[in-house]
Amino acid sequence: MLLLDPQQRRRNLRWLIGCLVITGCAIAVYGWYAVRTPRWPGGSSPPGLLFGILGGLIILFEFALWPRKSKYVRAWRLLGRTQHWMRAHIWLGLLSVPLVLMHTGFLWGGWLSTTFAVLYILVILSGIYGLVMQYIIPRMLLHQIPAETIYSQIPHVCEMLLEDSDDLIRAACGWDAVPVAHPAAAAVDPTIADINERAAAIAAAAEAAAERDAVAAANFRADSSYFSQTSMFQLVGAVRKVGRFQGMSLQTQVQDVRITGAQLVNEIYREKIRPFLEHGPPANEVLSHADRAREFFDDLRTRLSPDSHHVVAALEGWCSQRREFHLQARLQWWLHGWLAVHLPLSIALVILLFAHVFFALKYW
Amino acid sequence: MVNDVKRPTSKQRVSRIPLNYHTRPDGFRRTRNRITVVAAVLAIGLVAAIAVSREWHNAGVSPGPVARVHMAWAQKCSVCHESFSPIHEDARLTSSKLGGADSVASIETKCRDCHRTSQHHPHQIAKMEGSCTSCHIEHRGEEVSLTETGDRTCTQCHSQVDRFVDSQFREDLPQDSVSITSFPFQHPEFRSQASDPTKLKFNHQLHLSPGIKISDERRAAWTLADVSADVRARYRRPKAEGEAQDQSDEKSDDMTVVQLDCRDCHVSLADKTAGVGAGADASLIDFKNLPRNQPPLETGAYMLPVKYADHCQGCHPLAVDRPAQGDPQGKSAGHANEIPHGVQGVALRQLLLGQYREQQIDEQPKQKTSRSRIRPLPGESPNRPARPADAAAEQRLRQIETHVREVVCKKCHESGALTEPNAPITVEPVNMPAVWLQKSHFNHRAHRSVKDCQECHDARSSTKTSDVLIEGIAKCRECHTPVTSSRASTSSTATSESAGSVIKAGADFRCVECHRYHRGDLSVFDPEAAHVHGKTERPAAASQEETRASE
Numbered sequence: 001m002l003l004l005d006p007q008q009r010r011r012n013l014r015w016l017i018g019c020l021v022i023t024g025c026a027i028a029v030y031g032w033y034a035v036r037t038p039r040w041p042g043g044s045s046p047p048g049l050l051f052g053i054l055g056g057l058i059i060l061f062e063f064a065l066w067p068r069k070s071k072y073v074r075a076w077r078l079l080g081r082t083q084h085w086m087r088a089h090i091w092l093g094l095l096s097v098p099l100v101l102m103h104t105g106f107l108w109g110g111w112l113s114t115t116f117a118v119l120y121i122l123v124i125l126s127g128i129y130g131l132v133m134q135y136i137i138p139r140m141l142l143h144q145i146p147a148e149t150i151y152s153q154i155p156h157v158c159e160m161l162l163e164d165s166d167d168l169i170r171a172a173c174g175w176d177a178v179p180v181a182h183p184a185a186a187a188v189d190p191t192i193a194d195i196n197e198r199a200a201a202i203a204a205a206a207e208a209a210a211e212r213d214a215v216a217a218a219n220f221r222a223d224s225s226y227f228s229q230t231s232m233f234q235l236v237g238a239v240r241k242v243g244r245f246q247g248m249s250l251q252t253q254v255q256d257v258r259i260t261g262a263q264l265v266n267e268i269y270r271e272k273i274r275p276f277l278e279h280g281p282p283a284n285e286v287l288s289h290a291d292r293a294r295e296f297f298d299d300l301r302t303r304l305s306p307d308s309h310h311v312v313a314a315l316e317g318w319c320s321q322r323r324e325f326h327l328q329a330r331l332q333w334w335l336h337g338w339l340a341v342h343l344p345l346s347i348a349l350v351i352l353l354f355a356h357v358f359f360a361l362k363y364w
Numbered sequence: 365m366v367n368d369v370k371r372p373t374s375k376q377r378v379s380r381i382p383l384n385y386h387t388r389p390d391g392f393r394r395t396r397n398r399i400t401v402v403a404a405v406l407a408i409g410l411v412a413a414i415a416v417s418r419e420w421h422n423a424g425v426s427p428g429p430v431a432r433v434h435m436a437w438a439q440k441c442s443v444c445h446e447s448f449s450p451i452h453e454d455a456r457l458t459s460s461k462l463g464g465a466d467s468v469a470s471i472e473t474k475c476r477d478c479h480r481t482s483q484h485h486p487h488q489i490a491k492m493e494g495s496c497t498s499c500h501i502e503h504r505g506e507e508v509s510l511t512e513t514g515d516r517t518c519t520q521c522h523s524q525v526d527r528f529v530d531s532q533f534r535e536d537l538p539q540d541s542v543s544i545t546s547f548p549f550q551h552p553e554f555r556s557q558a559s560d561p562t563k564l565k566f567n568h569q570l571h572l573s574p575g576i577k578i579s580d581e582r583r584a585a586w587t588l589a590d591v592s593a594d595v596r597a598r599y600r601r602p603k604a605e606g607e608a609q610d611q612s613d614e615k616s617d618d619m620t621v622v623q624l625d626c627r628d629c630h631v632s633l634a635d636k637t638a639g640v641g642a643g644a645d646a647s648l649i650d651f652k653n654l655p656r657n658q659p660p661l662e663t664g665a666y667m668l669p670v671k672y673a674d675h676c677q678g679c680h681p682l683a684v685d686r687p688a689q690g691d692p693q694g695k696s697a698g699h700a701n702e703i704p705h706g707v708q709g710v711a712l713r714q715l716l717l718g719q720y721r722e723q724q725i726d727e728q729p730k731q732k733t734s735r736s737r738i739r740p741l742p743g744e745s746p747n748r749p750a751r752p753a754d755a756a757a758e759q760r761l762r763q764i765e766t767h768v769r770e771v772v773c774k775k776c777h778e779s780g781a782l783t784e785p786n787a788p789i790t791v792e793p794v795n796m797p798a799v800w801l802q803k804s805h806f807n808h809r810a811h812r813s814v815k816d817c818q819e820c821h822d823a824r825s826s827t828k829t830s831d832v833l834i835e836g837i838a839k840c841r842e843c844h845t846p847v848t849s850s851r852a853s854t855s856s857t858a859t860s861e862s863a864g865s866v867i868k869a870g871a872d873f874r875c876v877e878c879h880r881y882h883r884g885d886l887s888v889f890d891p892e893a894a895h896v897h898g899k900t901e902r903p904a905a906a907s908q909e910e911t912r913a914s915e
Contacts, residue, residue, distance in 0.1 A: 037454060038498070038516035044455035071387075112414060112424040152390035153381050332392070340396045344403030351407035355414065359425045363441065364450050 015091040023098045030102045042105030044364045052103040058096040063350045065089045093127055116352045119345050126342040137335040147321040151332045154325045162277050165318050169269050172311045173262035259308040273315055280326045287319050428503040431510050444474055485884045487533040518875040519545050547873040548845035553837050556801050560830045563778045563792045568823040575621035589618040595678035626817040629675045632808050634664030659799045659889050665807040672705045682772055713788045716764050802887040804878035844873040
C-alpha cells in the first residue's frame, strides 16, 4: 500500500528492501542457531536476546512519535521531519514483528508476557488498520467531500451555515420569514430545578426576544445599513476546482429584492430545509441523499419563477454542504478512530515493556 | 443604496473559523486522551500488583505451572532461581559473555541437591554435555513429565555423534550409529540382536508342531499321556464350543497329541494373574532380589523367565535310565532314577554315586555292611585313590556319568569342555538373556492388541537356537512411524475390512519411548541406571495389586 503511491514509492522501496534484508538476516541467524538446539531458541538465547533488545528499542522509538508530535517538540527542527519519522514508524514497526516473534521462541509465557504480547499484536494490528485507513479515507475525502472542513469546526461551520441560510431567506422572503434566534431563551439556566421558574424564565426571554424582533423589523425597514450588513451580501459556499483539486470556497451573493413565490420558499425552508441544516441527515431523509435532494430542488424550481432559482440553488448548495459535513464526520471516525485504540495500547505496551524486561532478566 | 453597502472582506471570511482551533481539543481527542490515561493507569496498576502481591507475582511472571513433582516449590521461585542470573541452558553463551558463566552451574547444583545424576556416556566429551535444563524443561504444566523430552534433545548430538565422542573412542563407533535422526527414518538395527549367546538346544519349530513332531519324523506323536500326570491338565486344550467335557472324556483326551503354543512357556505376570499360561506361582517371585539387569517383571511389561521345573520337566524329566554294562548310550532300558535339575560337577558325581550305591544295596541286601567301606574316612578326600574293592564301582560310575552327560544333559545343554578324562560333568551356563533389547524399554502389555506372537516372533520357522526371534526394527517401524496419507488410507481400509485388525502407523516413535538418557552406556535395567532414573525401589506388593486391579 505504501508502494502504491507513486510519489512515495521510491522512499518506501528503500525501507522495504532494508527491512527485508534485516529480516532475512535475522531469520538466518535464528535458524542457524535453532538447528543446533533441541527447541526453538527463546529470549534467553543469544539470538533471542539480541532480537529482544532490538524489538524493545524499536518499540521505544515507535512510542517516541507521540511526544515528537506534541506541541512542545514538534517545532524542533533538529529532530528531523515528521514525515521521515512517520515512515520510520511504519517500517520499523513492521520490522519488529519477526524480531519479536523470534524473541518469544513461539511461546506465550506467563500472563504478564502474554498480556504484553497481546497488547503488541493489537498495537500492530491497529497500526496496520490505521495505515490502510490513512491511505483510503483521505482520497475519499478529497473526491467525495469537496466542502471538507476542519473536523473539529464542523458544528461551528454548520451553525454559520444556518445563519447564512436564515439571512438569505430573510432577505428573499421578508423579515418575518425566519425568526431571529433567541439567545435569551437559550441562555435560561438549565440547572433551575423548579419547572415553574424555568417556564417563567422562558416566557420572559421569549417576550424580550419578540420585542427585540419588533425593533429589529422596524430598523430593517428604516435602516438600510442593517439590511446591507445582514442580507444584501450573502456568503455562499461554492465548489471551485484548481487542476486536480477541488474545494469549497466562499463567495458573496447579493440579494436585495424579494423573490416571487416567497411564501412557498418560506414554508419549505421552515419545514424541511432548516431542520436539515440544523440537525443534519437524521432530520430529513429526502435531503440526506444527493439524488433525492436533487429531485426535490428540481421540483421546487419548477414551482417557482426563474428569478427565485438562485435562492433555491443556494439552499441546495447548503444542504449539500451539510450532507458532506455529516459524511465527513463519519469518515473522520474511521480515519482517526483507530488512534483511540492504538495510542492507549501503545502506552500500556511501553509500561509493560519495562516490567517485562525487569522480570525477564530477574528470572531468565 | 447598494453602492453604499460594504462587501465582507477576506479577513471577515477567514474569521469564520478561529485560527487557534487546533489548540482546543475536540471531543474525539478528549475521549482518546481519557482512554489513554485509563490504559496507562491499568498498566501501572498491573505492574504494581505483580511487584507487591506474591500471588500476582507468581501467576504473572511464571511462564506456567511447574511439574507435579516440583509442586511443593511452586510458590518459592528462589529455590531454583537466582535473581538476575540465567537458568536456561541456552543462556550459557550469553551469560558467559556477560560475566555470569557460573550462573547456569548454580542451577545444576540446586538440581543435584535432590537428584542424583550422572553423565550420559563415559565416551562422550564431558564438557559438551548439557545442563539439566537443556533437556528437562519446567513450567510446562502439572501433568507434563520432565523426562518426556523431544527427539531433538537426543538428535542434536546423535545426528552427528562423532563430534561429541572422545577422540580415542571415535574409531570404535559403529558406522550406522554415527547419525541417528529419528526412529522411523534413520536408526540403526537393534544391536542386541546380532547374536544369540544362549547355550541351549531348543527347536521352536519342533515344539510348536502338533505332537512335538515334524511331519517327516518317524517317531510317534507326543500325546498328553506322555506328559507327566502332574502337569497334564495344563496342556489340555479346551474343547470347541458345543462339545461337552466330562471325566470320561479326560482318559480319551490323553491320546490327544500335544499342541504347544507360545503362552505355554512365555507369560508375563499380568498374564499369570489373569490365569493365562503355565508356570510357577508368581507370588513366589522375589521381586526385590531379581538378578542384575532383570527387567521389572511386576509391571507385566516383560515375560517371566522360562524355567525347567515349570516349562520343561513335564515332558523332559531328568530320568537316568541306567544302562547295562557295555551300553553307555543307554539303549537297553534299565532301572530309572531322577536327578534334580541344576546339579553338576562333584555334587552330581556324589549324587550319582549315592544312587548307584543304593541300587547295589537294593539288589544285594547282604552286602549292606559294605556301604561303610566306600564312605571316606574323616579327613580323607572323596577323590582318594581307588581301592581295589572300589574299582568296579568306579568304572560303573564312569559309565553312568557318560550316560548322563551324553544322553540326559546334552539333550538340551552344551556340556563344558572336559579338561581331564575323568572330570565330573559340568554344564555351561545357559546364559539366556533376561531381556534382549538391553538399551531400550519394551512393554508386552502395551502391545497386547497384537494377538499373535508370530507377528513379531517368527518361532514356527525357527529350528536353531541361534535364531534371534525378534523381527527387528523394520517390524517396529510398521507401527512406530508417522501416519502418512497413504498409510492412513491403507490402515483404515484394513480396519474396515477385518474387524479387530491392528491399525498400522501412528504409534509413538519418540526416542524417550524406548531409551533413557543418564548412563546410556548401561542397560536400562542396570540398577545404576535405574537409580538415576528414580527406579531404585521395586514396590512388589503394590505393583502386583495394581496389576491385578488393572486386569
